[in-house]
Amino acid sequence: MKKSILSLSVMGAVLALGSSAAFAAPDWSKVPKRDVQVFHAGVTPIEWVLKKSDHSGRTGLVKGESCVGCHEEKGGLNFEMKKLSGKEIEPAGAPKTMNFPVAVQTAYDASNLYVRLTFKAPAGGFDHGDKENDVKATVMFANDQVTLDAGGKPVAAAQVGCWATCHTDARTMPGADDKKTKYSKTGAYELMQWKSAKGAKAVDGSVSDSRKMEGGTAGVTATGENKGGEYTVTFTRKLAGAVAAGKAVPMGIAIHADKASGRFHHVSMGYTLGIGADGDIKAAKQ
């Protein structure tokens, strides 16, 4: 009797220890993929997006339209790429590949959210400021309090994704303060990042009045592999804070390819991630 209880409890302990790893990872071959285009956005901070003479689409935003609602077409992008890569919007230099797809898979269970990104990181970038990391992959989630003011009319994070953190005075923007990072005037974003450098720790951070690359409480882990130029990055984080079950969480993706730094990332527009709820991207329940 005692022996069986002992072995049972040993088994239980082993299972408990192992479960966080073993039962957590979803069967990725069964999780549907959703292609999301990431593109080089040039100098188009939120101030530009909300200025009608710069971006007539602001009228759509004020009426509740999302960026994706106008600019994503049949899985591709509808932008004036010539304008986006031209000297007016990108005074420094545009990358050779203005946009590429990232296959997004998301799943959740009782305690965690799993996000897998698969993409071919293009070469031919303009900026190579991050000598240590060939590639970085970042995902941000907005909380309920993020809102923008378009001449007295509100624009929600669900419409613009991460763009609320992109400002004309953030570092690497033309004429900006080198010490100022991304920031959001209202609310906060949770940030997770994978870096390709050997032994680099996953970033579990946030963006509120500034970008903090640590101090996050989501328990983020990230793994990545590179198979002949195709990267597969898998994030695991707790269902907590802004990212909770039953919610449609505004999110965005950024890929720093070819050792890019600062604003020279390819970014996605804002998508809502439905965790047991409706959204542009629906996480598969495990």
Next chain:
Amino acid sequence: MSDNQGGFFANLRRPSVKYSLLTLLVVGFAAGVVFWGGFNTVLEATNTEKFCISCHEMRDNVYVEYKETIHYTNRTGVRAVCSDCHVPKDWTYKMIRKIQASKEVYGKIMGTIDTKEKFEANRLRLAQNEWARMKAADSRECRNCHSFDYMNIEKQKARAAKMHKIALDDKKTCIDCHKGIAHHKPKNMPEDDEDE
């Protein structure tokens, strides 16, 4: 001499001795047609692309910008030149515009925008003049080619379709959104230019 002149005008005021009324009417009518044709030909000559860019102020500034756009060159070769947007097609409006345009001759003589710096300094004012004229005319010149009523919004991509639906709902006119379609927008556009 004065006698002759007096004779000439006196002759004009006298009834015709030699020619019948019909002859006078027919000849007068024909002369009128020739005159009108001549007037119209010269007027239309001032509506050509070649005429507009004969002034370097236009050729070196707005023409260069226009050449980058779809109204200059495109797949089908159907284009809009200067007068298609800036001169009304309807005769009355056209005449009014042409009389107003005599101010531009004055500007040319005075050289108000004859250097790049002067042009850039005036760009916002000049653009706002045109935008105001187009808005007052409910973008009449745009509609000469782009009929909003016959625009098949279903065939448009989301980016255009959604904005055109908003335009319909909010009773906007083309120039409200399509500023900068043919020439660069001024850098210092004020916020209050934006109506929602």
